[in-house]
Amino acid sequence: MTYLGDPVSRRFLFVLGSTRAEGNTESLARKAAEQLPADTEQRWIRLAERPLPDFVDLRHDSDHVRPPSDTPAGELLDATLTATDIVIASPLYWYSVSGPTKNYLDHWSGWLRTPGIDFKATLAGRTLWGIAALADSEPSVADPYVGTLNNSAAYLGMRFGGVLLGSGSKPGDVLEDTEALAHAKTFFAQDAPLARFPYETAGA
Known part of the structure; x- marks a missing residue:
């Protein structure tokens, strides 16, 4: 299943995982x-402005309960379920996603076990994307980041559009990365394949 042939029907959720705005x-x-x-629907959610509670693994203790829609967790769950394209926009922190982003992905584990949601079946066939800035000239340091997203998508039967990487440390640095900006122009135009286990680096 692909949404590229009908762009009007695509609903993008941008999950901003940085602790720094803009x-x-x-x-x-x-x-x-x-x-x-x-006319493509876009929704932007900054995790720092809607902090999720720390994820608690209840799978052996009790059933997960769907969070109310007027809470940060409920808002993110509803936005995740309605998106055709989920974009994880997290800077590279210690070679993987940021803490708030990891907590958001941890909540997916609870949503998988929440009655009445069918989280896995709902997300199957939809597309996960990643965007990250990193303060390193060697893109391979982001392999754990890419693997986290690819393998998460594979587990849920999602498509994976890959990760758009840019170089930047000080605010605004990435706007000087001409290669990243050129890639940004076509990033969402690609036909994302179904994610496969395991994620492998290009040189593997």
């Missing part, structure tokens, strides 16, 4: 989003 990762994500058709 940082390099967000700037790169917005550059990529500018290339979407004007």
Whole structure:
């Protein structure tokens, strides 16, 4: 299943995982989003402004309960379920996603076990994307980040569009990364394949 043939029906959820507003990762994500058709639905959620409670694993203790829609967890769950395309826009922190982003993904484990949601079946066939700024000239340091997203998508039967990487440390640095900006222009135009286990680096 692909949404590229009917762009109007695509609903993008941009999950901003940085603890800093308008940082390099967000700037790169917005550059990529500018290339979407004007009538493509976009929703942007900054995790730092809607902090999720720490994930608690209840799978052997009790049933998970769907969070109310007027809570940060409920809002994110509803937004995740309705999106055709989920964009994880998190800077590279210690070679993987940021803490708030990891907590969001941990909540997926609870949503998988929440009665009445069918989280896995709902997300199957939809597309997961990643966008990250990193303060390193060697893109392979982001392999754990890419693996986290690819393998998460594979487990849920999702498509994986890969990760758009940009170089930046100080705010605004990524806007000087001409290669990343060029890639941003076509990033969402690619036909994302179904994710496969395991994630392998290009040189493996």
